[in-house]
Amino acid sequence: MEEKKNIVIKIKYPSAGKKAEHDVPAPKVITEWNIKRVLLALSGILLFIAALYFFLKSDSQDTNVKPQAVLPEKIVSAPVKPKIEINNNIIRALLTFKINNEEPVGEIALPMKLSKKSSTSVYYFVELKAMKGHTVYHEWLLDDKLITRKKVNISDDRWRTSSRQLFVYSDRTKWTARLVDETGQVLNEIRFNVIYE
Numbered sequence: 001m002e003e004k005k006n007i008v009i010k011i012k013y014p015s016a017g018k019k020a021e022h023d024v025p026a027p028k029v030i031t032e033w034n035i036k037r038v039l040l041a042l043s044g045i046l047l048f049i050a051a052l053y054f055f056l057k058s059d060s061q062d063t064n065v066k067p068q069a070v071l072p073e074k075i076v077s078a079p080v081k082p083k084i085e086i087n088n089n090i091i092r093a094l095l096t097f098k099i100n101n102e103e104p105v106g107e108i109a110l111p112m113k114l115s116k117k118s119s120t121s122v123y124y125f126v127e128l129k130a131m132k133g134h135t136v137y138h139e140w141l142l143d144d145k146l147i148t149r150k151k152v153n154i155s156d157d158r159w160r161t162s163s164r165q166l167f168v169y170s171d172r173t174k175w176t177a178r179l180v181d182e183t184g185q186v187l188n189e190i191r192f193n194v195i196y197e
Contacts, residue, residue, distance in 0.1 A: 091127040091158075093188040095177060099123050102160045111193040116169045124177035125162040126188060132156055134181065138163035141176040169196050 096104035178189040
């Protein structure tokens with residue numbers, strides 16, 4: 001029978017006070033900066049901050065202007081009441097951006113501020129009383145020239161009616177929305193200017 005031989009491996013560890021025979025130095029961290037990339041990143045950040053400052057500054061320069069709705073669906077509060085000539089048969093007459101269930105949704109502040117970039121629908125709403133059987137006309141005038149005319153036959157003692165005008169950017173800005181009866185008498189008139197922003 002063969003005898004089993006045990007193999008013994010001896011390892012020498014250096015003691016606390018002694019250095020190892022083959023001492024490997026600790027790794028050093030060397031930081032190398034890519035100056036071109038750093039300058040490019042800093043210039044991009046500075047350009048972004050300058051653009052942000054420019055846009056915020058241009059929005060806040062005119063402090064007297066109150067923000068207005070750009071979209072036609074938004075309701076604009078009316079700090080200035082429009083000048084309206086009232087007839088005894090007129091209950092209400094106003095300009096609005098939206099009509100819901102034959103009722104105006106809000107009232108437009110004058111002068112009217114609209115976007116140059118998009119078209120906007122504006123409604124002239126009138127509520128009448130004691131005019132059953134009569135015919136009236138909604139008229140939209142630009143610089144005192146008739147643009148559109150809508151005929152309305154009144155079928156009840158109390159009657160709500162509206163007409164719509166589409167506004168697009170133009171140099172001509174003096175508008176009139178009015179209600180006229182069969183004889184040509186003006187029952188109600190709203191004169192206003194449009195400011196395109």
